[in-house]
Amino acid sequence: MLRREVSTTDEFVKGLWRENPVFVQVLGMCPALAVSNTAINALTMGLATTFVLLMSGCSVSLLRNFIPREARIVSFICIIASFVTAVDYLIQAISLELSRSLGAFIALIVVNCLILGRAEAFASKNAPGRAAIDALGMGAGFTAALLTIGMVREILGSGTLFGLAVLPEAFQTWTVMVLPSGGFFAMAMWLLLVNRLKEREAEAEKRPQEAAS
Amino acid sequence: MSSASHWSVFVNAALINNFVLAYFLGICPFFGVSAKLETATRMGGAVSFVMLVASVCAYLLNLLLEAIDAPYLRIISYILVISSTVQLVEMLMRKLSPATFRAMGIYLPLITTNCAILGLALFQTNRGYGFTQAVSYALGAGAGFALALVLMAGVREKLDLANVPDLAKGTAAALVVAGILSMSFMGFAGLGR
Numbered sequence: 001m002l003r004r005e006v007s008t009t010d011e012f013v014k015g016l017w018r019e020n021p022v023f024v025q026v027l028g029m030c031p032a033l034a035v036s037n038t039a040i041n042a043l044t045m046g047l048a049t050t051f052v053l054l055m056s057g058c059s060v061s062l063l064r065n066f067i068p069r070e071a072r073i074v075s076f077i078c079i080i081a082s083f084v085t086a087v088d089y090l091i092q093a094i095s096l097e098l099s100r101s102l103g104a105f106i107a108l109i110v111v112n113c114l115i116l117g118r119a120e121a122f123a124s125k126n127a128p129g130r131a132a133i134d135a136l137g138m139g140a141g142f143t144a145a146l147l148t149i150g151m152v153r154e155i156l157g158s159g160t161l162f163g164l165a166v167l168p169e170a171f172q173t174w175t176v177m178v179l180p181s182g183g184f185f186a187m188a189m190w191l192l193l194v195n196r197l198k199e200r201e202a203e204a205e206k207r208p209q210e211a212a213s
Numbered sequence: 214m215s216s217a218s219h220w221s222v223f224v225n226a227a228l229i230n231n232f233v234l235a236y237f238l239g240i241c242p243f244f245g246v247s248a249k250l251e252t253a254t255r256m257g258g259a260v261s262f263v264m265l266v267a268s269v270c271a272y273l274l275n276l277l278l279e280a281i282d283a284p285y286l287r288i289i290s291y292i293l294v295i296s297s298t299v300q301l302v303e304m305l306m307r308k309l310s311p312a313t314f315r316a317m318g319i320y321l322p323l324i325t326t327n328c329a330i331l332g333l334a335l336f337q338t339n340r341g342y343g344f345t346q347a348v349s350y351a352l353g354a355g356a357g358f359a360l361a362l363v364l365m366a367g368v369r370e371k372l373d374l375a376n377v378p379d380l381a382k383g384t385a386a387a388l389v390v391a392g393i394l395s396m397s398f399m400g401f402a403g404l405g406r
């Protein structure tokens with residue numbers, strides 16, 4: 001980041017693709033694999049994480065001049081844990097069924113390295129507005145990644161998408177995709193695809209330079 | 214209180230619902246330090262030990278929180294207790310056994326951010342385990358974590374010598390290996406009830 005002025009769109013978009021938390025930085029893998037067995041679980045988890053990211057990013061950014069350096073990690077964790085508790089109760093209030101299927105994984109957002117990572121690396125050094133945009137971008141990237149894994153697993157594993165049947169009756173469902181090992185396989189497939197796309201992007205950037213020289 | 218026997222709690226945590234391969238807890242250190250067999254063994258030992266301490270602390274803390282009727286403080290107090298326990302263990306070890314402390318190195322402080330520890334504390338509370346059950350749960354979870362880590366490290370040392378396409382090198386190949394390991398652990402499901 002050499003330029004001082006990074007446009008707000010850039011700040012937002014980097015979370016979606018260039019610095020995607022799951023596929024590129026490989027942060028927050030535990031929830032990405034654990035609750036992506038159906039698309040609806042993945043979406044809820046993504047939104048909950050985005051909310052915590054946004055709120056803790058803003059709070060950390062507002063308090064950044066008051067928190068002593070030595071106690072910063074503990075303070076960040078306290079801030080994050082308070083918002084996670086709020087989200088936990090909120091989801092229980094909205095849908096008890098959803099809360100039960102996600103189980104302790106909502107509470108485990110506290111130890112998602114993505115949130116502490118953004119608080120430490122970005123929010124504690126930037127103004128609240130900028131921190132909020134960064135948090136939204138990262139949250140959107142995380143949600144998108146979770147949703148893509150979740151959709152693949154749900155379609156192949158149970159032949160449905162968001163609970164609606166999308167594949168014909170005759171389709172033999174791949175039970176393995178709903179089971180834990182399916183999470184590893186689906187994630188590996190997406191990583192391969194992302195790696196391939198990145199490679200092509202790099203090749204495309206190299207070609208015009210060669211032509212010019 | 215749950216009525217499961219200690220042995221079944223142990224086997225359940227270690228094999229059937231292995232923390233890494235069935236619950237995806239502690240994936241970061243699982244991929245991070247599983248490149249070498251030796252560091253993997255050490256990390257497994259350290260995590261098992263912290264799990265045991267954290268489990269006992271969480272049990273006592275839950276009694277206190279229930280006594281003052283404040284379940285909404287659970288997450289925040291658990292995470293604070295866990296991070297201070299890790300600090301305490303670190304200081305104690307440096308004082309009592311400098312050799313072990315040096316051998317552990319960076320891995321000790323890293324344990325704080327391991328979601329397997331907080332997950333263990335929350336699961337044991339949700340299931341209403343008694344004190345001795347909580348201890349066997351922690352022992353089982355620690356053993357399961359160490360086992361998964363050591364198995365993974367063994368495979369990855371061999372994988373280094375294998376001919377893997379450039380595109381799949383690194384995380385993608387490790388993920389596929391983990392998936393296959395997880396599939397084989399599904400076979401243990403028959404052990405339970």
